Amino acid sequence: MCLHQAMPLGRGFMDEHLFRNIVDQISCHRGVLLILCGRGESMLHPKWEEYVVYAKRAGVSPMLVVTNGTLLNRDKASLLVDLGVEQVLVAVDGASKETYEAMRVGANFEQVLGNIHRLIELRARAGTRKPRILVRMIVTPDTQHEVDAFTEYWQGRLSEYDEIKIGTLITWAPIRDAEPIVSQLEASEYASVRRQPQLMAPCTALWKGLLVYHNGMMSACCLRDSNTSLLSTNANTDSIADAWRCPALKKARRLHLLRRKLDIPVCRRCVALMYAAQVQQEKADPDALRAASCQPREAGGGVVGRF
Secondary structure, eight states: OOOGGGOTTOOOOOOHHHHHHHHHHHTTSTTOOEEEOSSSOGGGSTTHHHHHHHHHHTTOOSEEEEEOSTTOOHHHHHHHHHHTOSEEEEEOOOSSHHHHHHHSTTOOHHHHHHHHHHHHHHHHHHTOOOSEEEEEEEEOTTTGGGHHHHHHHHHTTSOTTSEEEEEEOOOOSOOTTHHHHHHHHHSGGGHHHHTOHHHHSOOTHHHHOOEEOTTSBEESOTTTOTTOOSOOOBTTTSOHHHHHTOHHHHHHHHHHHTTOGGGSHHHHTOHHHHHHHHHHHHHHOTTSSOSOOOOOOOOOOSSEEEO
16 A cells, blocks of 8 residues: 655566566575565556466465455466465455545455455365465554454454454655654763664664565665665666675665664664654653654564554
């Protein structure tokens, strides 16, 4: 449910040569997760079926397909089951037609539910656990009253191997008041706050994976680095391995390990850092660090989990 206005790289489809090149590089490494998503609905790609088939036949495992479910027709659902795609996450932001269609303008609530139910049925007929189905709702002021109904509905329809995810909002807006907070964090009187492990702990995103956008530009963080300021690599000319080991990413990791993430411009404006700063400082001084108004990052866990 990301806003395209916050994405300076623009819109587009990844071409076949680039996709195959990425798959060929990662398929020889067991356990590398390929997530088909990004800055839009993955199933809108005119070659979506071809890409999924190519990746699975190349040996990529595991694979996660992220979709809003509107285009999850019978053919696509059958393909996911037949190929043994490991996971499918469907974003369903609401438990009622009124709420869902207000959030997902242009989508049809009954159609999306039917698409998910058909995927569940096709999987059952095949006698397999794959794909594992994850249904997710993002909690907003307009959906929060339906969390219990959403959970109850899907608990009665998913298997024990599937998962219900309740997500929290994060902001894509520039944190205009970040610098006053960062300045306070850097001041000597806030040294105890900086030492809090929850605040200055290294961000796991730098070690978890890479994002490759439709034009080949690469990033190590989808939360704040949508303009790829951390990396200058491009998958059209640079290998995944070279990008993973590039000097810029090594430097960022080193600064995080040294608890110096504030030295990285894009990290200084991270919504997760700002939220952690508020929480940690308010424990010590309820009147301090009130400037920012940020939402927490998502955190997973459990059959019914926060995501």
